[in-house]
Amino acid sequence: YTLGLNLGAVDTCLCMGASISQACGFYHAYKGKGNRPPIVATIGDSTFFHAGIPATINAVVTGAKFVLVVLDNGTTAMTGNQPTPAVGSVANVFDGNNVSIEQVLKGCGVKTILIRDPYDVPGFTRTVKEARKKIEDEGVVAIIARHPCIRDKKVLASQDVYSIRVTDRCNKCRYCIDEFECPALYLGESKVEVDMSICIGCGVCVHACPRRAIVAEPIKR
Ligand code: SF4
Ligand code: SF4
Numbered sequence: 009y010t011l012g013l014n015l016g017a018v019d020t021c022l023c024m025g026a027s028i029s030q031a032c033g034f035y036h037a038y039k040g041k042g043n044r045p046p047i048v049a050t051i052g053d054s055t056f057f058h059a060g061i062p063a064t065i066n067a068v069v070t071g072a073k074f075v076l077v078v079l080d081n082g083t084t085a086m087t088g089n090q091p092t093p094a095v096g097s098v099a100n101v102f103d104g105n106n107v108s109i110e111q112v113l114k115g116c117g118v119k120t121i122l123i124r125d126p127y128d129v130p131g132f133t134r135t136v137k138e139a140r141k142k143i144e145d146e147g148v149v150a151i152i153a154r155h156p157c158i159r160d161k162k163v164l165a166s167q168d169v170y171s172i173r174v175t176d177r178c179n180k181c182r183y184c185i186d187e188f189e190c191p192a193l194y195l196g197e198s199k200v201e202v203d204m205s206i207c208i209g210c211g212v213c214v215h216a217c218p219r220r221a222i223v224a225e226p227i228k229r
């Protein structure tokens with residue numbers, strides 16, 4: 009999944025849909041050597057449907073141990089926002105049937121499937137740590153990171169919105185700009201500023217500042 013490369017969140021990327029089979033291979037390559045690194049595979053929701061299912065079955069069958077994160081935004085944003093099989097409509101907008109990611113994972117033999125909203129950064133971080141512990145007993149542990157794509161105007165209109173402000177606690181360390189990379193944040197003269205013309209008020213940046221200089225006030229609709 010290339011979207012985390014710029015944030016240093018991805019160590020390997022071979023091709024679209026390869027992450028689960030790679031994670032499985034890494035596990036077996038390191039198994040029994042005493043230096044197994046933490047292994048986390050990330051895959052988009054639509055890619056999971058077209059390339060992740062056989063690899064997940066293979067990982068379960070061969071006893072691989074890693075955390076699998078399915079990034080479920082309910083769309084295929086990379087190729088033009090076509091619906092995924094979980095949505096219940098098809099690309100020509102006629103209604104279709106939906107296939108649940110969690111049920112597919114269960115059918116692949118994954119015992120623990122945790123569904124969390126990645127916008128809850130502290131909660132999601134706890135979940136990843138919890139999953140990492142569980143893999144030793146359970147093999148593949150799946151987290152579905154579920155938050156609908158905000159490019160859909162209906163989604164944007166329905167989610168919680170915050171007014172974002174950067175306080176004088178900001179010391180221009182640039183962490184939020186270099187490591188978090190929301191394009192709405194930019195370095196002003198004395199502190200980081202928020203470009204309100206592109207900020208969607210998601211509030212996630214609050215968790216990006218180690219000095220707690222970014223504050224969010226809920227906006228009532
Ligand atoms: S808002 Fe926080 S993270 Fe960003 S530059 Fe200021 S102190 Fe650093
Ligand atoms: S609220 Fe969301 S869009 Fe606005 S600056 Fe923070 S992270 Fe970026």
